Amino acid sequence: MKKLVIVVPAYNEEESLPKSLSVLSDVLQQMIDAKKIDSESKLLVVNDGSKDKTWSIVVDASKKNPLISGINFSRNFGHQNAVIGGLTAARPYGDVFITIDADLQDDVNAIPKMIDQYLNGYDVVYGVRSARATDTRFKRWTAEAFYKLMNKIGVEMIPDAADFRLTSGRVVDELLQYKERNLFLRGIVPKIGFPSTKVFYARKERELGESKYPLRKMLALAWNGITSFSVAPMHFVLTLGIFTTLISFGMMVYSAIQYFMGHVIAGWSSIMVSIWFLGGIQLIGISVIGEYLGKVFNETKGRPRFIIQDNLMDDQN
Known part of the structure; x- marks a missing residue:
């Protein structure tokens, strides 16, 4: 059986992290019990220079639950670097990897479905939102406009897919060959190739804490994506x-x-x-x-x- 590592970037998530760790470790244990993944699979939290108690929560949880582990950045390096840093640290210990944010807005029930698709021979499984009912009209309009713009300038992206995805070991190996500092993983992963498919899910509203991606950061990410992939x-x-x-x-x-x-x-x-x-x-x-x-x-x-x-x-x- 394959070892799964679920990589969870976290920045100032002391309010949502205890519940996230509980829910995600339960999903991990259920897949282990069902013999879909190896018993040495892990839940890896990447503390991206949080200023609250995020790291101490991870350390305490790792002492109580052997499925939970973590890495701690020396400072805040940003969400995309947290994802790539988690994959870099996890690669020696795992065979297949899933990245998901700590706010539990992405449906954890999609994780077993991703593993099923991986076992069916897919190297990349994208978590794709089935609807944007929880978004404001402005956010829906800007998201649609962004995907259309990226498509017109020749950037291959998966509409309504963020950084909730499964990648096999060989895809991660290729991904780590991309050394640019201005990371836009939503555009890089589709460029790698390999067999891919989608798993659809309904995105939830954040229950605890505040969003770490306000409009300013979303616009900065969009601009970085455009300028990183097109002239x-x-x-x-x-x-x-x-x-x-x-x-x-x-x-x-x-x-x-x-x-x-x-x-x-x-x-x-x-x-x-x-x-x-x-x-x-x-x-x-x-x-x-x-x-x-x-x-x-x-x-x-x-x-x-x-x-x-x-x-x-x-x-x-």
Whole structure:
């Protein structure tokens, strides 16, 4: 039988983590009892530099339940790095891996179904939301717009799938070969290939604690995904520059015609509007180019994506 490691990124989750550990370890034990997975399977919590009691909860739980383990980052490195850090630490101990957030919004009952699909020969099993009934109208609209945009610029993504997924050992091996610091796993995993399928589930509302992904972070993740996989924003700026240049030529022709016809216009307003318009476009262009240069700068430094301060996996083996 295969060893399963469930990787759970956690940041300031002291309110929800006790229930999450109980529910997830019960699911793990049920699969062990059903002989679907090996008895040495683990639940690995990745403490992403939490400022509350998250890590102490993990340490205490690991002493009481041998199924529970954890790693502790030296500081907060972000959700995507927490996922990749957990997979990196778990790979020597497991054969198949499932990543799920600690808030229990993703349906844990989908985990046995994922294992069934893995046993049927699939290397990647995506947890896909069957509906967005719990989202606000604004969030549904922006999510749909984001997936459509990513598809148009050539980024392969699984609609309504986040980071709740199963990956086999060989997929994780390939995933860990991607060394970029600006991680967008929702776009990277589909690029790896291997047989994949989906498991649909209804996402729940958060019961305890506060969301660690407010609108600001969601927008930052979306922008990181776009700029990490496509140069479309730079193409857009180029198109915008050409368009404004054509407008300026048109305005020159119009001004010349008006001059020869004797229609002299003061033109203060049009000049000011043109200056502000062109200045705004220039700033947008510089910002977009700077975003890509910044990514190149960060990648060339080769700094670690995460630093593990404590590793209970090593202590338990």
